Amino acid sequence: MSKWIPLEELKPGMFVSSFDLSWFRHPFVSSRLGVIRDQRLIDELQRLGVRHVQIDPALGSKVGGTAGGASQSPPDAFEHTTEGFGPPPRFDSPQLRSEAPAAAPGLPPVPPPTDPARTARFARKLFDHAMRSTRKLTRGVVGGEQLDVDELKALVGHLIASVHTNEDVLHNLLQLKAFDDYTYTHSVNLAALGVLLGEAMQLDRKALEIVGLAGILHDVGKCLVPKELIAKPDKLTQEEFEVVKQHSRLGHDHLKAQKGVDPLVLRATLEHHERMDGSGYPRGLTGGAIHPHSYLVSIVDVYDAITSERVYSGRVSGHTAIRALFNMRDKAFPRDMVDMFIKRMGVFPANSVVQLRNGCYAVVSRQIEGSPLHPEVIVICDANRVPVPRRRVNTRRLCEEMGRKEFEIERNVEPEEMTCPFLTQGGA
Structure with a gap:
């Protein structure tokens, strides 16, 4: 049976099925981390602010699996709602991707991302x-x-x-x-x-x-x-x-x-x-x-x-x-x-229109790995919706590394309020 333990009791070899951090505050694809291979991942969880992890002793080693004081339910600060459904179905392990894809007639090879x-x-x-x-x-x-x-x-x-x-x-x-x-x-x-x-x-x-x-x-x-x-x-x-x-x-x-x-x-x-x-x-x-x-x-x-x-x-x-x-x-x-x-x-997928804290409107251009709340955007107009010269802004670098909070995304903008100009003929 899975149980919750303080992060301090987590040891390599244990199987982590969840942890008490919202999905958009960590860089992992899923909160289901599987078997902890070494201390480095535990240190990373501590750095991120994780306080409790849910372990499954049946899937990991016995090391630390019966640590005292483990709670059978998640901490109050963390919402967990998988009861009654059992574990989600899992895909088989990935195979080598050596097989070349078939080529559609009349299409050139895929160009590099640099062009x-x-x-x-x-x-x-x-x-x-x-x-x-x-x-x-x-x-x-x-x-x-x-x-x-x-x-x-x-x-x-x-x-x-x-x-x-x-x-x-x-x-x-x-x-x-x-x-x-x-x-x-x-x-x-x-x-x-x-x-x-x-x-x-x-x-x-x-x-x-x-x-x-x-x-x-x-x-x-x-x-x-x-x-x-x-x-x-x-x-x-x-x-x-x-x-x-x-x-x-x-x-x-x-x-x-x-x-x-x-x-x-x-x-x-x-x-x-x-x-x-x-x-x-x-x-x-x-x-x-x-x-x-x-x-x-x-x-x-x-x-x-x-x-x-x-x-x-x-x-x-x-x-x-x-x-x-x-x-x-x-x-x-x-x-x-x-x-x-x-x-x-991403929390704000590509082509989403957003308004920044400084009032400017922007279009999300691409995601930045590990930072779903801080994508790259293209500023398109000022707070009064007057078009401005388009410029790309890396909100992660400005907001997280340089403290420029005016470039934080303040809100999402729905299509009926403003349509993405890149989704109109000739808009891009």
Whole structure:
């Protein structure tokens, strides 16, 4: 049974499943640290201000595992809400990523991150290629044609190559979703976001390919649901919603009849609306009965859906979407996986509009590792919304190292108040 002990009693060899520090105040991907290998990590926890850790004696050594005074519940200062759900499902250990990704025809190699202009051009080409592929996919589903899995694998291969070589390609690609039909961009976004999260979880190339394909294919069942329901601008009746809910099973059954679709892609297609607490559909699965790939696709599905303009709903900022996912931890999704996604995207994701303490408005340009509250931003206008010459600001360096608190992010700005200029044609 897991128990809480003071940090002073933590010894190498113990298994740490959590600690009493908010996720955005430490640089680790997850609070589940696993087996403590040496004293250096303990010293780092002390430096960060950790006071208590939760250990699992069954997973670590017996050294110090029965220390006196250990509490069976977390300290009052730390909220822990995993009761009743058990440990989240875990992916297998990563494999060597030696296999080269397949190349999509007509696309050049991924450019280096040192060339922003080439990066932007490549992202545009990759986006256009992805749009052609997803439109072809939709036509094929409706027309009963055989799925070209190899073509989609080649597309996913470029997403994987991008996350390994030049992640800015994917962030550029995600910006372009404002310029096309949500029906098509949503699938491409899920593939890109899924690969980003999968990479953070150290998945091997095969698993990344599965996640990418599942992102592209997860909603094919919507092509088999009456179009007027999918495009309906008003709230669906309960009867209509029950029909739309059939899309996950319809998509699964359609893909099952195709050649070369991995069983885990099929499973993610079927389960991407299942939720950890049993509130999802089509089968109302709970906890570990849902495959980790399905959870991963579900998390990025929710994020992209609520940050996109849809026929029946306006979009919210990336920051608001992150807060929504944070509140779904241990309810809809496993805590560790959500935390990892938030770490990857940042508390203020790229292209979020924020207002600084000095009143200026800025757009988040990139995350700074280990500092989710202090990203790099581009200042775009003053407190009166008068445009100013754009300049990049490393808020971590200014705020944390130089004490320039006027460059702290004061608040998030929602799209209805100010739209990111980089998400408009010609804005960048």
